[in-house]
Amino acid sequence: MSLLNLDGVKVHFPLKKGVLFDRTVGHVYAVDGVTLAVEAGRTYGLVGESGCGKTTLGRAVLRLVDITDGSVVLDGTDLASLPDEEMRKMRRRVQMVFQDPLGSLDPRQNIESLLSEGMAAHGIGADREERRTRIKEILAKVGLPANALSRYPHEFSGGQRQRIGIARALVLEPDVIICDEPVSALDVSIQAQVINLLEELQESMGLTYLVIAHDLAVVRHISDVIGVMYLGSLVEEAPSDSLYAEPLHPYTKALMSAVPIPDPVVEDTRERILLTGDLPSPASPPAGCRFHTRCPWKQETKCDTERPELRDLGGGHKVACHYAAEIAAGTVRRTAGEAIEPVAATEAAV
Amino acid sequence: MSTKTDKIDRLAELTAQTETSTGHSLAYEAFRRLRASKMAVIGACIIAVFVVLAVLGPWIAPYSPTAQAWRGEVLPAQSVFVGPRGENWLGLDHLGRDEFSRMLVGARQTLLVGVVSTLLGFTVGCLIGVGAGAAATLGGRLGRRIDTVVMRFIDMLLALPSLLLAVSVAAVLGQSLTTVMIAVGVVQIPIFARLLRGAMLAQGGSDYVLASQALGVRKRRIVLGHIVPNSLSPVIVQATLSLATAIIEAAALSYLGLGNPDAAVPEWGVMLAQAQRFFDAAPMLAVYPSVGIIITALGFTLLGEAMREALDPKLRS
Numbered sequence: 314m315s316l317l318n319l320d321g322v323k324v325h326f327p328l329k330k331g332v333l334f335d336r337t338v339g340h341v342y343a344v345d346g347v348t349l350a351v352e353a354g355r356t357y358g359l360v361g362e363s364g365c366g367k368t369t370l371g372r373a374v375l376r377l378v379d380i381t382d383g384s385v386v387l388d389g390t391d392l393a394s395l396p397d398e399e400m401r402k403m404r405r406r407v408q409m410v411f412q413d414p415l416g417s418l419d420p421r422q423n424i425e426s427l428l429s430e431g432m433a434a435h436g437i438g439a440d441r442e443e444r445r446t447r448i449k450e451i452l453a454k455v456g457l458p459a460n461a462l463s464r465y466p467h468e469f470s471g472g473q474r475q476r477i478g479i480a481r482a483l484v485l486e487p488d489v490i491i492c493d494e495p496v497s498a499l500d501v502s503i504q505a506q507v508i509n510l511l512e513e514l515q516e517s518m519g520l521t522y523l524v525i526a527h528d529l530a531v532v533r534h535i536s537d538v539i540g541v542m543y544l545g546s547l548v549e550e551a552p553s554d555s556l557y558a559e560p561l562h563p564y565t566k567a568l569m570s571a572v573p574i575p576d577p578v579v580e581d582t583r584e585r586i587l588l589t590g591d592l593p594s595p596a597s598p599p600a601g602c603r604f605h606t607r608c609p610w611k612q613e614t615k616c617d618t619e620r621p622e623l624r625d626l627g628g629g630h631k632v633a634c635h636y637a638a639e640i641a642a643g644t645v646r647r648t649a650g651e652a653i654e655p656v657a658a659t660e661a662a663v
Numbered sequence: 664m665s666t667k668t669d670k671i672d673r674l675a676e677l678t679a680q681t682e683t684s685t686g687h688s689l690a691y692e693a694f695r696r697l698r699a700s701k702m703a704v705i706g707a708c709i710i711a712v713f714v715v716l717a718v719l720g721p722w723i724a725p726y727s728p729t730a731q732a733w734r735g736e737v738l739p740a741q742s743v744f745v746g747p748r749g750e751n752w753l754g755l756d757h758l759g760r761d762e763f764s765r766m767l768v769g770a771r772q773t774l775l776v777g778v779v780s781t782l783l784g785f786t787v788g789c790l791i792g793v794g795a796g797a798a799a800t801l802g803g804r805l806g807r808r809i810d811t812v813v814m815r816f817i818d819m820l821l822a823l824p825s826l827l828l829a830v831s832v833a834a835v836l837g838q839s840l841t842t843v844m845i846a847v848g849v850v851q852i853p854i855f856a857r858l859l860r861g862a863m864l865a866q867g868g869s870d871y872v873l874a875s876q877a878l879g880v881r882k883r884r885i886v887l888g889h890i891v892p893n894s895l896s897p898v899i900v901q902a903t904l905s906l907a908t909a910i911i912e913a914a915a916l917s918y919l920g921l922g923n924p925d926a927a928v929p930e931w932g933v934m935l936a937q938a939q940r941f942f943d944a945a946p947m948l949a950v951y952p953s954v955g956i957i958i959t960a961l962g963f964t965l966l967g968e969a970m971r972e973a974l975d976p977k978l979r980s
Binding site for chain 1: 687688689690869870871873874875876877878879880881884888889892893
């Protein structure tokens with residue numbers, strides 16, 4: 314049993330209408346049946362484009378949004394069915410680092426107050442002095458000066474603020490930290506620092522991460538296992554190396570081919586897949602495979618009628634595509650989608 | 664790895680040395696901006712003078728506000744009004760009372776009405792606002808419904824013209840100074856409630872509230888410790904501006920004859936109403952209380968506007 318198990322998690326937001334009394338007119342299927350497991354001491358990376366439900370899934374683990382269906386089991390306890398007060402206590406064990414480092418810190422609190430709040434809520438540390446000692450330890454760990462205690466969030470730089478956010482999660486000594494786009498609001502140079510910090514902390518404190526990001530390079534660098542989300546569900550899940558070496562799902566292939574390669578020769582000769590159309594509305598997801606409206610390998614049968622389940626194609630490489638094996642073997646041809654000819658080939662023709 | 668953290672530590676220490684080691688809170692920085700604003704300084708000076716006069720009025724007034732200069736004497740009707748002169752700086756009113764002394768003593772009534780009624784509106788309005796705002800942000804489905812019902816009621820109050828509402832309240836409660844205070848205060852309630860609730864709703868959706876929830880902080884602490892303090896600045900600005908409106912409305916109610924029935928206690932609105940009858944003969948008697956009301960209201964408005972600018976989150980560096 315893994316440390317954190319999500320089974321069939323669904324988060325549906327009701328769409329309301331009405332002036333005085335709300336009437337439900339439909340649902341946004343933000344997360345629609347996600348099953349995944351995060352091993353203790355490991356990092357699970359969750360990627361997907363904007364609006365695919367990855368942030369909502371992260372919040373669902375902490376019950377910051379209501380879980381419609383499914384279970385979130387942390388170390389044998391199902392968080393989805395816990396009463397509110399029990400859930401509040403469980404939050405000590407699952408912490409979150411937010412995307413916007415400034416927005417997630419109350420501008421009126423100084424750093425000591427920010428960091429001791431969670432400790433006070435969970436009764437960690439007997440008195441102010443004890444908490445302060447503990448906070449100073451954590452500040453040193455995340456690379457912030459000890460005199461930061463009496464200063465306010467707006468007096469720090471972006472990277473420092475994110476360190477404060479990480480420190481705030483760490484003081485509670487959580488088992489799992491959910492990092493929701495931890496570096497996307499930072500400069501590239503600072504991104505590397507924060508990512509390295511997260512890795513160092515994992516090594517020294519044995520932390521377990523669920524990292525949510527849209528940046529494939531970041532996720533690849535930090536993750537042991539990667540899950541690719543599309544429109545509320547996982548389309549592919551594999552160990553990091555295996556996923557990057559051989560993406561099996563057409564959507565993952567398209568995502569990977571959008572990453573530029575820092576080698577002009579390779580960059581010019583490789584084939585890129587451009588997806589057509591937009592992400593369908595999560596309020597009315599397409600029937601069958603969620604991706605069939607944009608899939609370059611869409612087939613006549615099954616794709617638009619039957620929703621593919623995540624199945625293991627060997628080596629822990631799971632994919633939710635009816636034709637994944639055939640596509641990999643090359644027995645199924647591409648039916649749609651613009652393929653951009655390699656530049657080198659075009660030049661040769663001229 | 665350790666060399667990297669060492670480097671970061673050293674860098675952090677270096678940068679920390681150049682900055683002040685104790686931080687400045689947002690409130691402190693807002694106060695600094697306020698002090699640098701000319702508008703705020705002028706407004707604050709006007710208010711300070713007004714408050715000093717209102718508090719010390721009865722003691723520094725040269726005459727009793729009810730002492731009549733020609734009591735017992737018989738005078739021709741035309742020469743009743745005496746303009747400014749050596750012993751009466753602003754002249755005498757229609758009953759021969761010293762206008763300057765009446766203005767000084769009347770300031771206290773005006774300040775009292777303004778402060779008490781605004782305090783009433785502020786307190787009750789904020790209580791309703793906090794309740795509705797808390798219910799709407801963290802109360803779940805039931806809370807949102809409660810918020811809707813409360814807010815529709817507040818909207819109803821808000822839809823009534825404020826003076827009409829004040830007159831109705833005053834008419835029900837009878838003629839007295841307390842009535843004026845309550846009437847003017849009640850008018851302010853929906854404004855404060857709506858304002859605070861709206862600000863809380865905006866703060867409720869912010870990341871740091873989500874972060875506090877994720878930390879496992881209790882809901883009451885999130886509302887009182889995070890959402891409310893961050894929502895207060897528009898309400899404080901409104902309170903300052905409301906003092907100006909309250910003074911004007913209290914004067915209007917007194918002018919309409921709904922104020923203190925005791926003519927012996929001078930009040931600027933009452934003085935204005937009485938001066939109206941003699942406007943042809945002594946227009947200055949109407950001008951003094953009007954100018955008093957205008958300058959005081961201006962003082963509070965200037966300070967309020969300056970505070971609005973100083974507290975504006977967009978100006979945070």
